[in-house]
Amino acid sequence: MQTQDSTAATTGTAAVTTGAGTTGAGTVLCEDGLRRPPWAARDPLLREYYDTEWGMPVRDEAGLFERLVLEGFQSGLSWVTILRKRPAFREAFAGFSPDAVAGFGDADVARLMADERIVRNRRKIDAAVTNARAVIALRTEGGLGELIWSYRPEQTPQPRTMDEVPSRSPESEALAKDLKRRGFSFVGPVTVFALMEAIGVVDTHLTDSHRRGSSGVWTRETVT
Incomplete structure (x- = not known):
């Protein structure tokens, strides 16, 4: 927890840090009839963030x-x-x-x-x-957006449970090195992977979450 690359420091594995627990769990069926990961199922602020922002494309x-x-x-x-x-x-x-x-x-x-x-x-x-x-x-x-999005992988993860959500990837490791080479700081591969999740470069919504594939970045074939 003391380093920038702690697994618990990623938004993609936020169940570890929000008190939701059960990182190996699948989605939770919420009272509104929608399925969300444990980390987004309890706290209203996290739920709003998950439903409206997390994983949606950001390029500006x-x-x-x-x-x-x-x-x-x-x-x-x-x-x-x-x-x-x-x-x-x-x-x-x-x-x-x-x-x-x-x-x-x-x-x-x-x-x-x-x-x-x-x-x-x-x-x-x-x-x-x-x-x-x-x-x-x-x-x-070309700018920050062009650099980050150039590391979009050919395929996105297909996690069924929180245990299957990766905390880093070859692309995040390569992007972290590239950012550091260009003078950026606090950009380890786990932090960078969390960024890639948050802005839609990868889709790590659990496969039965109501948000799976919602970004429009990935076709149905690549997210199911």
Whole structure:
């Protein structure tokens, strides 16, 4: 739990960190008649996130930067903690504008370290600033979205239970190395895989979840 690549730090295996337990479990039949993974079945905020956002395609620079930063801040914590703090994060980090965050200096870092509404971790704050600058540098090479989506695999996982949801992949390992080579920080292969799940690069919804295949990125043949 102390490293950025802890399995429990991924959104895809959030049952480990949300108190839902039973990582080997399949979907839960909820009171609305829909099936969801255990991590999304209990907490209303996680359910809303799962039903409307998690796994849906994100390609714009600011949206990708936000999710990259938040995945880094989530390392060692539960995802629901980050979701609850997301409005404060957005305010503190200038709406996750890479240009704005790239200009943060010592006074901004001190401000963030004093902001009790967010996760006050100096390494993660420094990484957010570093990554903003790396995002800007990538613009001359097609941008962050083009880089991340170029690592979309030929097939997506087909997990029936939480035990079958991977925490990393060859593509996430390769993308993590590529991001580090380009100056990004806090981008280990597990954190990167969680990002890929969250933005639809892979579909790790359990096979009988009502959200399986909902992103439109994967055809029915590749998700069933």
